[in-house]
Amino acid sequence: MISDVLASAKEKMAQSIEVAKADFQTVSAGRANPALFQKLLVEYYGSPTPLVQLAGFQQPDARTLVITPFDKSALKDIERAIVAAPHLGVSPSNDGAIIRVVMPELTEERRRDYVKIVKDKAEQARVAVRNIRRQALSDLDKLTEVGDDEVARAGKELEAATKQAVDGIDDALKKKESELLEV
Known part of the structure; x- marks a missing residue:
């Protein structure tokens, strides 16, 4: 039972890290990348697509x-x-058949704005990890057929997994931040 709760929490935390990294890819570093448009929704026949x-x-x-x-x-x-x-901060040009998007050279101010956006995305990912931890702790507390010592040990293991996930998000943030500030 305890191992199932811990395994589930660790898996969800790993997914949160991957989602954060994917979110970071949607922020431009001055280079055109299709990943920038990955989460862009278009109103298509009345529904966001x-x-x-x-x-x-x-x-x-x-x-x-x-x-x-x-x-x-x-x-x-x-x-x-x-x-x-x-x-994105771009102005697309439409020639009737295709849309051409030219990524502008990034100014220092725009780079700092992008860093703020990435930091917000990182904080959202950290909050998601902490919510996963809170839910797992709640699930551990509900286990009545195991001893308090085992629950306490599992709680410590969960804290270590949470720290590892937050560190993974922070590492990805540092990497993206240096990429954005690179001239």
Whole structure:
């Protein structure tokens, strides 16, 4: 029972780290990357749809991304969603068949804004890990057929796993932060 609770918590914490790393990829470091548009939702026939389901991506050079919609009628909606995305800060150009996005050179101020966004995402991931820990501790307390010593030992193991997960998030944050501040 205890091992099941701990294994579940550790698995969820590992998933939180991966989600945080994926969220970090959605913040630009001045290079065009399709991952920037991974979580961008487009209003398509009345329902929010991920952009990656509506279009293909090509990267002709380091700062340019070409978005080719599968349905040409969605072109304006895609363009509107890209303009409205605060974390991108780009102005797409639409030629009637494709959308060309040129990533601007990052100013020092914009880099600092991106670092703030990444720090917020990291804090959200840390909160998720702490919520997982809280739920696991609650599940451990509900176990009545095991001794208090075993629950206390499991609690210490859970704290170590939580610290390891938070450290993993912090390491990914430092790496992304240095990438963003690199000129």
